Amino acid sequence: MVYVVLAIAFSVAVSILLKLARRGQVDMVQAVATNYVVAAALAWLLLDARPDAAIAAPATYAPLLLLGVFLPAIFLMLARSVRAAGIVRTDVAQRLSLVIPLIAAFALLGEPATTRKLAGIALALVAVVCVIWRRDRGGFEHGSMGGKADGTTARAGWLAPLAVFTGFGVIDLCFKLLAKAGAPFASALLVSFLIAMVLCWLVVVGRAIAGAAVLSWRSIGFGVVLGAANFANILFYVRAHIALPNDPSRVFAAMNVGVMVLGALVGALAFREKLSWINWGGLVVALGAIAVMAG
Secondary structure: OHHHHHHHHHHHHHHHHHHHHOOOOOOHHHHHHHHHHHHHHHHHHHOOOOHHHOOOOHHHHHHHHHHHHHHHHHHHHHHHHHHHOOHHHHHHHHHHOOHHHHHHHHHOOOOOOOHHHHHHHHHHHHHHHHHHOOOEEOOEEEOOOOOEEOHHHHHHHHHHHHHHHHHHHHHHHHHHHHHHOOOOHHHHHHHHHHHHHHHHHHHHHHHHHHOOOOOOHHHHHHHHHHHHHHHHHHHHHHHHHHHOOOOHHHHHHHHHHHHHHHHHHHHHHHOOOOOOHHHHHHHHHHHHHHHHHHO
């Protein structure tokens, strides 16, 4: 379980870094682009990943391309969500996104829908609604740091975590399709990182040529740290499953519950994020959903 604890810590560390990025005047596009350079290199070195295994079958092409687009897009949305909605809401939305591939498995892949899984999905959807719920007072919404927000920020306070929930669900579904096509996880991960890296750097170079953003060593350095933390989260989660091959549900539950609880503590105590009783109730329901689905 040491690997699970480390995976939890690095997952929340990514959220903390994204929360601090704005204070450090980090260009998130450059940081995310650099993140995928680091993540791809570490996947090659530490997971012994090679791209050929993932592209051996034509069935992998579509999900790999979708991953290459969705991974950086949702990473940027994750940063937006952490700023606008806070760590607590964002982490819960990200962790509950697993219900999307579950629903797809029932509807598209022919997997049997058990009562327990359906109950878990229902609880998870209720939890998402409760967690992203934001109150509007007098035309203004109170932001995650307790200040007032304009209409755009107010909408982002619930739209961004909803986009994170949907986006990570699509990403999980793509990995499920890759596994069904026989692509090894490490190889699929590397190829998706490489596609995301190329697309991100095309955007970075395009913005630089257009004069929209100057290349910043601060942002690149931040991206190196972000990429290391992001990959460490994946690495230790994979190692946890290898260490406990006969108990995947235990790893699954511990990881998701741990991230939501630690994220809630960090968000509420370190960053003083303001949550209503509905939001806290949603967190409790989310923990229940994880317990039901892992049972």
